[in-house]
Amino acid sequence: MEYGLLFGGKSYEHEISIVSAIALKQVLGTQIAHFIFLDGAHRFYLIAEKDMRSQFFSSGHYKKCPEIVLKHQGFHTQGLLGSKPINMESLINLIHGGDGEDGKIASFLEFYGIDFIGPRVEACVMSYNKYFTKMLAKEKGIKTLPYVFLDKREGSAIKGLSYPLIIKPNRLGSSIGISILKDEKDIEYVLDEVFEFDSQVMIEPFKEGVKEYNLAGCMVKKGGDDTESEFVFSVVEEPKKRDFLGFEEKYLDFGRTQKVKKADISSELEMQMRALFKRIYNPLFVGAIIRCDFFVINDEIYLNEINPIPGSLAHYLFEDFSSTLERVILPKEVSIPITYHYIEQIQKAK
Amino acid sequence: MEYGLLFGGKSYEHEISIVSAIALKQVLGTQIAHFIFLDGAHRFYLIAEKDMRSQFFSSGHYKKCPEIVLKHQGFHTQGLLGSKPINMESLINLIHGGDGEDGKIASFLEFYGIDFIGPRVEACVMSYNKYFTKMLAKEKGIKTLPYVFLDKREGSAIKGLSYPLIIKPNRLGSSIGISILKDEKDIEYVLDEVFEFDSQVMIEPFKEGVKEYNLAGCMVKKGGDDTESEFVFSVVEEPKKRDFLGFEEKYLDFGRTQKVKKADISSELEMQMRALFKRIYNPLFVGAIIRCDFFVINDEIYLNEINPIPGSLAHYLFEDFSSTLERVILPKEVSIPITYHYIEQIQKAK
Structure with missing residues (x-):
């Protein structure tokens, strides 16, 4: 190819x-x-x-x-x-x-x-905007952390939340602009900082000791056939523990060329993650190799975020990346006939 | 202008x-x-x-x-x-x-x-896709009719629904491809027909005698000021009763140049509709003149759909359309500095 x-x-x-x-x-x-x-x-x-x-x-x-x-x-x-x-x-x-x-x-x-x-327009909007991802997950019966969504224009007051909190720009990836808020007294300052990156923020509880797992995958042609499909999944990775996911560390992450070690999880948990992945992927993300980032808390899986274009396509997680890439199913273009049927009818009736 | x-x-x-x-x-x-x-x-x-x-x-x-x-x-x-x-x-x-x-x-x-x-990318996706509109309404605490969403690729069986049903292409406006299904026996045939227009369909109960109301509006500059905003609302219209909203009738609708008569509803109901409209509009639809189509069932308001670019901008619903248009607030472009700060740091560290 x-x-x-x-x-x-x-x-x-x-x-x-x-x-x-x-x-x-x-x-x-x-x-x-x-x-x-x-x-x-x-x-x-x-x-x-x-x-x-x-x-x-x-x-x-x-x-x-x-x-x-x-x-x-x-x-x-x-x-x-x-x-x-x-x-x-x-x-x-x-x-x-x-x-x-x-x-x-x-x-x-x-x-x-x-x-x-890569992701199509709808897939982009639903994954790039963390607020919309929450809605999508809810609709599909997939757990996410509780959240408060805040828009600068609306400027709602946020009171009565438990600290610490994690505050993220609503539409930005790669950990850019993320802040941990330990105390209510700093909220104005921290919000100002995050609003530098986006006019909307997503606020979630910051839980220490949460297990984080990444799973990448895509829908591919089955065998040489164009009509049948199957999923290819990557290994599940437990990303390097970072109390606060810094931009520079993540940044270097994007340049990775080495394979990673498979996370030490039960095959049952892995199967559950794959099932959730499929539920998210199909049919919205057809055409893309995506990575879903999950949290596991008390043996329950939560969707953290959907990365519709992971760093260097998360090649390092796949066993045979090159052949997976070749087999990715691309959505078919829909042909739309433009007949001028109605305009002609009206002209005749005149 | x-x-x-x-x-x-x-x-x-x-x-x-x-x-x-x-x-x-x-x-x-x-x-x-x-x-x-x-x-x-x-x-x-x-x-x-x-x-x-x-x-x-x-x-x-x-x-x-x-x-x-x-x-x-x-x-x-x-x-x-x-x-x-x-x-x-x-x-x-x-x-x-x-x-x-x-x-x-x-x-x-x-x-x-x-x-x-006009609507921006996110606003388009959330209103053009009826399934996403349902999610948005739910998130914002706005009622919609119950529904079943069906994707051709997933081909879920639908059983146990009460008839009659209304089946719509998930991503299409102007009543194109809409079918009423009175009996389960015709479902395969009707689905095939609707799938001609889109690979996804939205299925809802078809309720007779439902009151339908349209309200258009937008966020505009307040006075000559660029920083303050207010809403302009159109009159509420009760669209011409059509048992089955035909394409040709709707089509002629798009060419309207006459003002319409205000619907005969209480000012309380009108105020409620305006409040729901604002909740939907802000901040997603800033920059656009949109029309929200509501149902009223037992004095409760349901969102039917959001029309992000109504026919000839629904000018016939506004008192002073031309000045409203001039005052529409457009979202500001965000400037993003590209500094190459991180790449330079890494080069220095080498």
Whole structure:
């Protein structure tokens, strides 16, 4: 398979996406035929393989690369004699956070009918917005931690909560902007800080000693058949314990190229997680490799969050990542007939 | 105010959007400076005012109009000597259904930082998908009719429901594809029919004699001030009674240019509807003029659906539509600094 790899984006996770793309390049090698970078000014650039180093982007050198445009039939280079399509079999959306996970890039790709691996618009919105994820989990009968949702514009007072609390920007990943609040007296200050990142925040109890587990997976073609499907699951990982999940640690996480050790959990718990994963995935996330982050408290599984584009696609959790990627089922484009039937009827009746 | 008006789209509501745009042109007159048509092949055309007749589109004549592109700083005409921006103060998104209400067009406009009146990506997804609207209403403590959600891929059996039922495509507006099911024996047939329009369906009890009321509104600037806001509400309309809301009737509805009569309801009920409207609108729908369709059963209000881009913006429900439109508050673009701080730190540490 010849992939295009799309990374960058105008978001707080811009740098993370660059590191993530460099890691995925090491894993997939020549299977990635084209590297496409979206910069903070919302311009796309075609990056040569040899330039896939973090400094190439931080230094601004990428601006000397050809600027490309996204339109019908995909990305195009532009020259004096017109534009030329950049050929690929499928595009991997590896833009973490804003643009990539909020539905914008998915919209472009769906609009232009481009085959891509990544969450579709609805899947993005339901997972990027933590408040909507809570609603989705509730609807599907999946436990989540209790929460208070706060919008800056509404400015509701929050009283009578038990401390400590964890306060997260509602629409941001990679632990950016997360604060632990130990005492009510600091709430104004901490809220101000989190509101820097998003106008909405999600407040949850901060529980110490909670077990955390990550499970990635996707729906793939069964055998060579296009009509039958099955799930591929990764190993369950117990992420490195961090009292407070720091951005820098998570950041380095995105550059991982090594496989991880399977978490020490019962096969029963693993089966339960897989069942919950399927309930979340199907049909909303078809087309994407996602990672579900669970908590286990008193043997009960809680959904913490859905990561619709995990760092370097969580390749390090899969046994055979490359073949899994090739088998991902992409949603079919729906054909919609435009007949002008009603307009013609009305014209006749006039 | 000089508006651009965007209409059409690749959707079952393509024709409806054309009729809707022609009606809005009659209402806003010269305030609309540019008409932009999105055809079924996902190409944008700049339409001259004199050509804003339904036959111009159904005949395919629009293809002789200049094709334009959407990019940074908005829509552009393209000539031999480069591209030229089409200037407008604000764009009205009047693409009903797919493209316009599913988040795709909103994504383009948000991505390119274009001022527009219409729902943003999240608002589109939460209102276009009836299943998500149910979740949102539940979360906000707003009643809706009981329902069964069905996805074609999952193919759940539905047994033990009370008839008659109303079966709707989950992601489609304007009553397209809606069926009434009187008896279990017809369920397979009816489901097949509805699945023609969408791979997901929403099933609800069909209640006869339910009162239906529509209320439109938006958040606007208070006085000349940019920082203070207030709500403008339309009159409450009791839509013409239709046992079965037919597409053709609804279709003609979209072309309305006459004001409607206020529904005969108590001011208490009206106040309750306004309170529910605000709870739904804020903050998700900021930037849009939306219409909430309510049912009243035994003096209790139920949310039927949220129409994030009502036919010709439901202008006929407003007392002073033109000034309301001018005062709509648009969400502010968030600036995101891309500093390369972390990449630089890592490079130093090497």
